[in-house]
Amino acid sequence: MIRQNIKVAVDAVVFGYKDKSLNVLLIKRNIDPFKDSWALPGGLVVENESLEHAVERELKEETNVTVDYMEQLYSFGTPDRDPRNRVISITYFALVKPEHHKIKADTDAKDVAWFDLQKLPELAFDHKMILQKAKERLQNKLTYEPIGFDLLEDKFLFSDLERLYMIILEKQIDRRNFRKKILSFDILEELDEKVSEGRGRPANLFRFNKKQYFTLKREGFLFDIK
């Protein structure tokens, strides 16, 4: 068997909707290379753990976050992407509801923070590329799966759902058409609760009916937003 000394790592791109904008979870590195740079949470896979386990473990260790939704994103393997050794990174794409988690730096990280995607710092390694790939995944996925609901709180405002779509898809959306479309899917419950955000007419709260969604899906229904 060929001699080979390649390390295997995992990294996670964790998105969250917070303060009316789309955020990504970053850590401040505590060790060289790229000490003090911001980077995606991640680290080396341990001998006998699955890749998913490695991501979840690193996330928990470095940020104290456990994710609501996760899937594999892409693997990055350019020979010189890490200045120390050859490291290939299998990256994951995750969504969380930021209010559900108290982030906290720990092992290997001297700080953790949510960053508005519009105001990102420089990132370590090739993490900018990874984030770019994740953004594309998010854009695509949003249109054919109801993943928006994994980013919002359980009870949310329609205007937040709409804002989320506009931010991610980077385009204007017609309020009436959007609302009509989403409601026609019949996967939302309109609650008898109103919320006033200080100005304007108080808005109704909605809740995503996951069970209903899976029932409809089994019957052939396709979620699809242009």
Next chain:
Amino acid sequence: MIRQNIKVAVDAVVFGYKDKSLNVLLIKRNIDPFKDSWALPGGLVVENESLEHAVERELKEETNVTVDYMEQLYSFGTPDRDPRNRVISITYFALVKPEHHKIKADTDAKDVAWFDLQKLPELAFDHKMILQKAKERLQNKLTYEPIGFDLLEDKFLFSDLERLYMIILEKQIDRRNFRKKILSFDILEELDEKVSEGRGRPANLFRFNKKQYFTLKREGFLFDIK
């Protein structure tokens, strides 16, 4: 740094349209484990080569095929997927025009063959899972990118394009609607050549106009087949 001894491999799922059906390229393993089983072509990544280079090299070595289209598919990393050591495999999805290549077994492979997807043998390792993932990618991709043309010969029959779509999407397609839709994209040239296949009315040959496709794409045109 953590001690870690995980090997990194690449495997390729190569599809080709041949004899009016969809085929996948397999090799017969020459070494244990799974000696004499059929498997996807692939092998360990060499220290300083890129992942793409590794796939192309292994494919060339084991099958004598060079691909027309390739993209990364998914990474498989379950701890016990290889009975020898821990091996994670980064898999690739490729499309070729089978008539353009003379397949030939070589290093590590005692045989190479195209297999109709409907008549597959048992596969080594977790390759059945990999193939399943590749099939899903093919199905999705077919609907929003003109990858069908990478599977057909340069000059092809409309009926083959249609058959290809029906095979991959596993459903019937209305001939008239399909033709109308595809032609409306304005990315095919109808040639002044007819081909008779023994029975029935001779059919016109078509050619995919790649340049035209990229021009339209740049202008915002979206390829989309339901």
Next chain:
DNA sequence: GCAAAAGTGTTCCATCTACACCCATGT
């Protein structure tokens, strides 16, 4: 002349798009 595959149009329905005014609240 018959079997086999190629080629071709129209109608109906569902969905998308564009678009503007009133409502409920806080200050």
Next chain:
DNA sequence: ACATGGGTGTAGATGGAACACTTTTGC
């Protein structure tokens, strides 16, 4: 009373789905 965000309907255009007969060849 005004500023702010929430909530709602309609008409026209577009695209998708359903559907059957004629044409050209080989045998």
